[in-house]
Amino acid sequence: MSANNVSEKAPILVAEDLRTVFHTPRGDVRAVDGVSLTLRPGETLGLVGESGSGKSVLGRTLMGLISNDSRTTISGKVTLAGNDVHAMKRAARRKLWGTEVAMVFQDPMTSLNPVKRVGTHLTEALRYHLKCSRKEATDRAVELLKQVGIPEPARRMTQYPHEMSGGMRQRVVIAMALACDPRLLIADEPTTALDVTVQKQILDLLGSLTAERDMATILVSHDLGAIAGRTDRVQVMYAGRTVEQGLTREVFDSARHPYTDALLASIPQIENAPHTILRAIDGSPPDMARPPAGCRFAPRCKFADATCTSQLPQLEKVAGSEGRAVACYHPLQISGTHRMEVS
Incomplete structure (x- = not known):
């Protein structure tokens, strides 16, 4: 389906400034921290990021599987098929599961x-x-x-x-x-622990079903190879926040956020010589109970300065690009040599 046809349809899902906070003995964990997204029928959105970036919690929050209680606080708004999900009672919310929204969970055995x-x-x-x-x-x-x-x-x-x-x-x-x-399908790491040939079969199946049924699909993965060529748009998450978003082709061709660039650089390339040392992202993701004061990627970023370590960057639109946005004080301006081919 063309981008123009998709953009003419009314959104099936709208999330605005969504936040999910778990109250733990060590402190509040902001698993999802101010994420917004819009999805229309026939469109596939890729959610990518390292393990622990908040992708799965975001998917469950969108469905309303996580409820406000003494251990969890959810704020923001999720509108699914015209319904305010978090304003609904659980019994009413249950009627949406399966008919309006469904989820493919990570491990089919469990x-x-x-x-x-x-x-x-x-x-x-x-x-x-x-x-x-x-x-x-x-x-x-x-x-x-x-x-x-x-x-x-x-x-x-x-x-x-x-x-x-x-x-x-x-x-x-x-x-x-x-x-x-369902009108919306959330596929949470649908190819985990499967061999590569089966992974391709499952991803091809999801793509064909999305097209045949005119569903909206969210494909959650830490594998950028699974996202390339199979999604219309991509949203890169780090430590509970969106750091970059835009059309998949544009983001993969010219990443603007250093984290997105580092993820792409860490992917093995078929043209590399045998025994080429794989590139890794230095450092570790932050402790979400005690996140850094500024940009959460700053401790691992070679471009970070005093502003980055003291002030949290907001997601800002990139001029001249449809739907492109990046949360960085020093967005990259040039493309690297490690880009993936997006068919």
Whole structure:
């Protein structure tokens, strides 16, 4: 789908200044700290960053899976299909799960109940949300398994999760997420622990289903290779904040934030000679219970100065670029030589 066609559609998801704070004995952990995003039907957004950057917590907060209580404070606004998610009671919010928004979780082995058959996993949601009869739900479940590329779907319905390979289990989780035709799909590290050939199959499957169903999709990953060529826009997160965002092609071709640039530089290149030493990002992510006063990437950034270490940079638009923004006092001006090809 062209960018123009997507931009003409009303957003399915709008998040404004979203914050998720966990209250711990060591202090408040700002897992998501002022993140905003907009997503339209037929569009795929890539959320990237190191482990611990807040990607998964953001996905769960968008769905309303994390609630305000004595241990957690959530602020900001999430509008999903016209509903203010965090203003809804949990019972009402539950009706959105599956029908309006669904999530593919990281590890299918822990996402699936080991004592329930695959068919039970699929038919439960269909009977609850769509009020299907047992036969209708079974027929629909078999068709879903067929759609996600599982051979002998009728036989697989009677199997338990441990009887299937990792790739097959991941396809079952995707089928569960798509069972009630959600308008938004959040895929949280959908290729974790899978070999590269199965990873490609799963990512190709998600891409084709997004196009066929005109869904909005959020693809969460720390693997920039999985994001390249499979998303329309990308949002780079570091320590709970968005540090750069824009069209995937533009961001991968000319990163403006030093962190994005460092992520791209750390990716092995096929043209490199054998035994080439891989580049790494110096230092470690910050302790989120005691984050730095200024830019959270400053302790690891070679461009950091006194301003960076004392003042937190805000996300600002990049002139002459649609939707491009960067949170940095010293944005990069030139492209490096390590860029990935985005088809």
